[in-house]
Amino acid sequence: MREIHVREITETVARLCQEANYELCPDVRESLLGALEKEESPVGREILEQLVRNAEIAQKNKVPVCQDTGMAVVFLEIGSEVCIVGGDLTEAINQGVRKGYTDGYLRKSVVKDPLFNRINTGDNTPAVIHTEIVNGDCLKISVLPKGFGGENMSAIKMMVPADGLEGVKKFIIDCVDKAGPNPCPPVVVGVGVGGTFEKAALLAKKALLRPVGSHHSQPEVAELEKELLSAINDLGIGPQGLGGRVTALAVHIETYPTHIGGLPVAVNINCNAGRHREIIL
Amino acid sequence: MSAIRVQAPLTDEQVRKLNIGQKVLISGEVYTARDAAHKLMVELLQKGEKLPVDLRGQIVYYVGPTPAKPGQVIGSAGPTTSGRMDAYTPVLLKTGLKGMIGKGARSREVREAMQKYGAVYFAAVGGSAALLAQYIKEAEVVAYEHLGTEAVRRLIIEDFPAIVVNDAHGRDLYQEGKAQYRRV
Numbered sequence: 001m002r003e004i005h006v007r008e009i010t011e012t013v014a015r016l017c018q019e020a021n022y023e024l025c026p027d028v029r030e031s032l033l034g035a036l037e038k039e040e041s042p043v044g045r046e047i048l049e050q051l052v053r054n055a056e057i058a059q060k061n062k063v064p065v066c067q068d069t070g071m072a073v074v075f076l077e078i079g080s081e082v083c084i085v086g087g088d089l090t091e092a093i094n095q096g097v098r099k100g101y102t103d104g105y106l107r108k109s110v111v112k113d114p115l116f117n118r119i120n121t122g123d124n125t126p127a128v129i130h131t132e133i134v135n136g137d138c139l140k141i142s143v144l145p146k147g148f149g150g151e152n153m154s155a156i157k158m159m160v161p162a163d164g165l166e167g168v169k170k171f172i173i174d175c176v177d178k179a180g181p182n183p184c185p186p187v188v189v190g191v192g193v194g195g196t197f198e199k200a201a202l203l204a205k206k207a208l209l210r211p212v213g214s215h216h217s218q219p220e221v222a223e224l225e226k227e228l229l230s231a232i233n234d235l236g237i238g239p240q241g242l243g244g245r246v247t248a249l250a251v252h253i254e255t256y257p258t259h260i261g262g263l264p265v266a267v268n269i270n271c272n273a274g275r276h277r278e279i280i281l
Numbered sequence: 282m283s284a285i286r287v288q289a290p291l292t293d294e295q296v297r298k299l300n301i302g303q304k305v306l307i308s309g310e311v312y313t314a315r316d317a318a319h320k321l322m323v324e325l326l327q328k329g330e331k332l333p334v335d336l337r338g339q340i341v342y343y344v345g346p347t348p349a350k351p352g353q354v355i356g357s358a359g360p361t362t363s364g365r366m367d368a369y370t371p372v373l374l375k376t377g378l379k380g381m382i383g384k385g386a387r388s389r390e391v392r393e394a395m396q397k398y399g400a401v402y403f404a405a406v407g408g409s410a411a412l413l414a415q416y417i418k419e420a421e422v423v424a425y426e427h428l429g430t431e432a433v434r435r436l437i438i439e440d441f442p443a444i445v446v447n448d449a450h451g452r453d454l455y456q457e458g459k460a461q462y463r464r465v
Contacts, residue, residue, distance in 0.1 A: 040462070041458075041461075041462060043302075043444070043458075047406050050406050050409050050412060050442075051406065051408055051409055053409075053412055054406075054408065054409035054410070054411050054412040054413075055411075057411045057412050057415070058357070058410075058411035061411065063347070063350065063353075063356065063357050063411050063414070064347050064356070064357040064410060064411065065357070065408065065409075065410065065411055066357065066359055066407075066408050066409075066410045067344060067345060067346050067347050067356065067357045067358050067359050067361075067410040068345070068359075068361065069347060105347055105348045105349070105350045105356060106347055106348075107345060107346070107347040107348070107356070107357075107430055108429070108430070109345070109430070118317070120429050120430075122429075148362075149361070149362050149384075149385070149407060152362065152365075180385070180386050180455060180459070181384065181385045181386055181404075181455050182362050182364060182384075182385035182386065184384065184407035184408045231465075234463070234464040234465050235459070235463060235465065236458075236459045236460065236461065236462035236463030236464065236465075237459055238458065238459070238462055240384065240404065240406055240407060241385070241386070241455050241458070241459070242404070242444065242446070242454055242455065242458045243454075243457070243458025243459050243460075243461050243462045244458070244462050245462060271407070271408055272407075272408045273408050
């Protein structure tokens with residue numbers, strides 16, 4: 001068994017929270033520059049230029065690209081030959097979020113209770129943590145600071161098999177259309193199809209971790225991604241919703257086997273900053 | 282198209298002259314307020330009490346900034362989704378609020394109230410918070426300090442870039458812009 005100390009996990013999470021907020025991932029930057037070439041709307045192009053300039057300022061001054069530095073969603077892929085030592089894993093991750101958000105002057109956006117006590121916890125904890133046991137002796141940590149402009153525009157629907165592929169496409173396109181300018185387009189559209197209610201939502205979120213513009217390994221899913229991207233960009237929403245050709249930078253779909261009686265579909269929208277960072281220990 | 286200079290607080294005459302699609306550079310005094318501050322202010326109005334700041338003629342900027350680093354006036358400070366404030370906005374417009382800066386669509390009720398009371402809604406670019414913070418020259422908390430990032434702040438801004446999305450004449454750039462480029 002390979003031992004990994006919780007201290008290392010805390011330090012890594014703290015660093016990833018800051019890096020994800022200060023610096024656009026190269027894939028996101030590239031796709032914004034690509035969007036600039038495709039955008040026909042003059043206002044849309046100016047907006048894309050402003051976003052690129054903003055990213056340069058944020059990186060140079062080590063300040064967040066967006067004031068909504070998100071709720072921290074942390075994904076762990078824990079190798080079955082890894083033994084975590086030195087303390088509690090959940091606490092180690094939350095300690096990392098606390099440290100990253102406090103030391104990094106990131107906004108604390110988490111409230112204690114959604115209904116009865118909407119008091120800010122003051123340190124952006126707790127994080128939303130997803131763990132998965134995989135083969136091997138590595139630990140992969142991914143941090144996705146999720147802003148709520150996009151999160152609030154996300155949706156899930158329990159469709160039935162008769163709705164089929166056409167029903168799924170319509171739901172996804174309608175979801176982005178309804179979101180309009182709110183999630184800060186050009187967006188990244190994460191889609192989860194299959195599994196159960198919660199599995200579909202988790203797949204949609206995980207799809208946002210993929211490098212922007214990468215395609216699914218299964219050819220028909222990759223084709224569907226391209227088709228949906230084109231349909232979404234025909235909606236005319238454009239950068240910031242002010243009209244234009246580029247509403248989405250990418251559509252990422254993840255699928256999973258499902259029940260004979262169901263067809264769950266979830267759409268999780270990420271904003272133009274498309275923040276995500278990962279590391280393998 | 283070159284930008285129009287707008288001085289805050291706003292006069293009725295200035296509001297009437299603004300039309301959708303115009304790029305503006307806003308200078309002067311504006312107030313920040315998000316969900317929690319709106320809720321508290323509207324509760325005060327419902328009780329017949331006075332607001333902690335007089336919003337007559339003023340512009341509200343929907344923003345919850347990041348904490349300022351040492352030496353900074355304010356942290357990153359881009360617009361948040363305005364629609365979340367829609368439930369509270371008509372009553373603030375009735376008390377004399379003249380302008381709003383945010384991002385995202387407004388409800389029909391808000392657009393109608395803007396027309397009725399004469400107000401304008403500007404969109405700033407969501408996700409460009411590091412850049413927008415550079416146009417904020419002064420910031421001080423003036424109400425609801427306990428709300429932290431959601432507190433009401435008085436800002437002095439200079440040439441803050443935005444675009445008119447809803448004007449006092451009832452037009453909506455989100456609807457018209459989308460229609461122009463839609464291919465379905």
